[in-house]
Amino acid sequence: MRIHPLVVDGLITAAQTTVAVLLGRESAAQGWPALDTAAWALVALANLPTLLRNRAPVTVCVLVLAASVGYTTRGDWPVVNSLGPMLAFYTVASLRPTRTTAACAALMAAVWIYAGLVTAGSSMASVVAQSVAYPVVLWWFGHTARKTADLTRQLKAEQAERARREVAEERVRIARELHDVVAHHMAVINVQAGLARFVFASDAPTARGALDTIESASGEALAELRRMLGLLRADGVQGAPDGGPAPGLDQLAEMVDRVRAGGVPVDLHITGEPRPLPPGVQLCLYRVLQEALTNVLKHAPGAHAGVELAYRAGEMALTVTDDGKGVNPARKRERGGHGLIGMRERAKLYGGTIVVGPRSEGGFGVHLTLPTSARTARRGDTGAE
Structure with missing residues (x-):
């Protein structure tokens, strides 16, 4: 007290x-x-x-x-x-x-x-000596106390500023994760809902398939939101009871199938010898691919997408391209947005590099190179979002 x-x-x-x-x-x-x-x-x-x-x-x-x-x-x-x-x-x-x-x-x-x-x-000699010595000593102690108090106030101000920055960064991180979790699934649901409405009376099997995709995508979105909220409730502690594992490379095929069901043909090629990767590296690859395919769904209808995941010595490479047929070259995503910012932030966090932009032969491309060394894993490879 x-x-x-x-x-x-x-x-x-x-x-x-x-x-x-x-x-x-x-x-x-x-x-x-x-x-x-x-x-x-x-x-x-x-x-x-x-x-x-x-x-x-x-x-x-x-x-x-x-x-x-x-x-x-x-x-x-x-x-x-x-x-x-x-x-x-x-x-x-x-x-x-x-x-x-x-x-x-x-x-x-x-x-x-x-x-x-x-x-x-x-004894005036003694009196004069004391009249000089005592004020000097007291002055020195007082000056030291004032400097200490000033330093304490400065440290408190810096701590408060650091806390504000951390809160702001945490808000950005949560916003990025919400974007990654919601945007992809909502894009799939939106496309499938439009398809189901279009063929509801004329093609019942297709409409039923679209509704099945909506059910699957919404269920996965809810599961990821529960996992994210579980991590937040546990103050970011890995393995929180309600959190569940973060998505990884073993779920890439499901994501690609979901995008195909949304009407975008996707070719997936995996090269190199698959090997275990740190959870954070897997999450980074998964989220970048998710955002890239979501952008194809939203901004390049009718385009054909290609995904190549390469296992290399000491690094991973992910390339996502689309042919962008019939798409305006000045499409919205070239101007950037939260998704592209999120891609760059993830790549930077894990020491990787990412190139995002239109291709000379047409369409759009995303190329991510991510180191998988032990040093990179130690930088913050917890897998938590």
């Missing part, structure tokens, strides 16, 4: 005032006059105002020094009120700039020298 700063100041003031009272009661034993009512009032003025030292440091410092001067002028024991002014000056040094601190240090030194001058039997 955090203690309120005013309570802390009150405890410090109480302890310091108690010391002053104990010293005051010892004045007669030390050969000084016993304190009377006026002296006790000046002791109170030289100590109790430190309760408000953090709220008005300069005012409190001047007040307690003035009370000390009045107390010393009476010929009472100067040591009684030594702690209040030192604490007040330390507070000025810890909260106020150098110019203000220097003025208060000079005032404190002057008060101490004045006390030495009006006190019989004082």
Whole structure:
């Protein structure tokens, strides 16, 4: 439980005032006059105002020094009120700039020298040395405390800014995943719903097949959304109970079949020797292919798509092309969008490179090269979305 700063100041003031009272009661034993009512009032003025030292440091410092001067002028024991002014000056040094601190240090030194001058039997050499040494030491401690406080505030501000950036990045990540999960399946559902409506009365088997595809695509979309929500509920912990495994290369054939059912002919070629890959690498390949085929569905109706997945030494290569027959070359996806941004972000995350754009021979192409080294896997290959 955090203690309120005013309570802390009150405890410090109480302890310091108690010391002053104990010293005051010892004045007669030390050969000084016993304190009377006026002296006790000046002791109170030289100590109790430190309760408000953090709220008005300069005012409190001047007040307690003035009370000390009045107390010393009476010929009472100067040591009684030594702690209040030192604490007040330390507070000025810890909260106020150098110019203000220097003025208060000079005032404190002057008060101490004045006390030495009006006190019989004082060693002025010792008094002057103390009037310089104590303010310098207190100034140094106060300056250190101020720098520490400034650094603490700066660190808190940086942490808050970092937290804001992380929240923004997390929102972007969630938006990208929602786009990847929803856009592909909704594109398939949209195409199939249009087909079913068109042939509903004339070709019942085709309509039934379209409805089956809609059911399958919507079921897969719900399953992926449940998995993603499960990961979010578990704060990104892999293997969350409701999450399930992230999609991987073993599901590429299902995705391609789903796009074919949506009316886009897709040729899938896998070259090289298949081997186990880190989950994150598989997820990256899967999502990039999903987005590329979704773009064909949405922006290149009637086009023929080709997919080539190549297992190479130390890397994977994915190429998705379409012939774009009858498609306007200035089609929307060439201007970029959330999907293309998501592709580039995924490739960057796993140290890969991606080239996206129209092909010289016509159509559109996506080429992703993704390293599969152990170093890349360690960069964040958790497979979690």
